[in-house]
Amino acid sequence: MFRDISLYSTKPHPVARAFFGLATLAMTSVLIAVFLTTEQAEPTLRSMVQGAMSTSGVENPVTAVLLNFRGYDTLLEVAVLMIVATAMLPPAAPGPITRSLPAMTVDPMLAGIVRWLVPMAIITSGYLLWIGAFSPGGAFQAGSILAAAGILMLVAGHHEFSFNSIGARALLVLGLGTFLLVAIGVAMATGVMLQYPIARAAALILVIESAATISIGLSLLMFYGSVARLTVARSER
Amino acid sequence: MTQALIYSTGGLIVFGIGFYGVVIAAHILQKVLAVNVMSIGVFLVLMATARLPEGPPDPVPHAMVLTGIVVAVAASAIALWLICRIQVLGNTGDDPH
Numbered sequence: 102m103f104r105d106i107s108l109y110s111t112k113p114h115p116v117a118r119a120f121f122g123l124a125t126l127a128m129t130s131v132l133i134a135v136f137l138t139t140e141q142a143e144p145t146l147r148s149m150v151q152g153a154m155s156t157s158g159v160e161n162p163v164t165a166v167l168l169n170f171r172g173y174d175t176l177l178e179v180a181v182l183m184i185v186a187t188a189m190l191p192p193a194a195p196g197p198i199t200r201s202l203p204a205m206t207v208d209p210m211l212a213g214i215v216r217w218l219v220p221m222a223i224i225t226s227g228y229l230l231w232i233g234a235f236s237p238g239g240a241f242q243a244g245s246i247l248a249a250a251g252i253l254m255l256v257a258g259h260h261e262f263s264f265n266s267i268g269a270r271a272l273l274v275l276g277l278g279t280f281l282l283v284a285i286g287v288a289m290a291t292g293v294m295l296q297y298p299i300a301r302a303a304a305l306i307l308v309i310e311s312a313a314t315i316s317i318g319l320s321l322l323m324f325y326g327s328v329a330r331l332t333v334a335r336s337e338r
Numbered sequence: 339m340t341q342a343l344i345y346s347t348g349g350l351i352v353f354g355i356g357f358y359g360v361v362i363a364a365h366i367l368q369k370v371l372a373v374n375v376m377s378i379g380v381f382l383v384l385m386a387t388a389r390l391p392e393g394p395p396d397p398v399p400h401a402m403v404l405t406g407i408v409v410a411v412a413a414s415a416i417a418l419w420l421i422c423r424i425q426v427l428g429n430t431g432d433d434p435h
Binding site: 106108109110111112113118121122125126128129132133136137144146147150162163165166167171174175178181182185188189241317320321324327328 | 343346347350351353354357358361362364365366367383390393394395396397398400401402404405408409411412413415416418419421422424425428
């Protein structure tokens with residue numbers, strides 16, 4: 102069944118391409134015209150957010166919107182990451198999450214870079230996670246720095262990650278699980294899901310963000326690792 | 339033209355370029371990249387319109403774009419993974435079903 106699927110599609114005839122180019126140009130012009138002629142709406146959202154900032158528990162309005170006022174969207178976003186990570190899981194493998202490969206397979210330049218950059222990346226990620234309450238930052242930014250450090254380790258060849266081990270699966274579930282537990286827990290306290298009690302809002306947001314950082318970092322690392330493993334498997338055939 | 343209008347128009351043009359690329363590109367990897375370009379155009383429009391005449395910008399579109407970037411990354415990852423699986427399964431010749 103898969104032999105018939107070709108990754109190349111036929112290039113359209115030059116005349117058809119020109120026609121479609123003109124059609125795209127027309128569509129873009131219509132979009133720009135519609136955009137330029139719409140009226141600017143009243144900026145009520147910013148004043149609403151600023152009015153409610155004292156109840157949010159953080160000082161940065163974007164973090165407040167992400168994790169408090171629109172926390173449901175962030176919950177679904179973490180769920181999307183976990184769904185995609187589950188779809189890309191490699192075949193089951195018992196054992197630890199990472200395994201060191203013998204030093205002979207390591208490129209010395211990359212090993213030196215890894216030795217310096219990975220600890221700095223971990224510290225930077227922790228800083229971004231903490232500063233998210235006061236400045237631009239937060240869970241997703243910190244998670245992507247962690248994933249970049251992990252990709253560096255993968256590329257250097259000194260460590261091998263087993264994404265289907267129990268430890269990796271636990272860390273993947275940690276983000277969404279913590280978010281769900283907090284959401285349901287505060288529902289039992291205040292009656293509405295994801296409605297944080299105002300006194301506890303800052304602490305709850307920090308707990309959610311910390312768990313989500315680890316989960317996001319591992320998910321993003323797994324995105325790279327699964328695709329890299331498949332391309333290596335193909336070239337070895 | 340204000341800065342917001344310039345960037346939003348640029349974002350719509352980027353969206354148009356991505357749209358052309360999705361249909362016309364030959365290899366499916368190029369189509370995935372073109373979809374990413376389209377989403378970048380949309381994010382640019384959202385960010386440009388979030389700028390208000392005075393004071394700090396509107397934070398709600400910023401949060402929407404952050405969520406959108408993560409979802410776009412996840413979607414691109416699963417698309418790339420599917421491409422690799424098609425390649426691997428197509429070349430071995432054996433059908434798992």
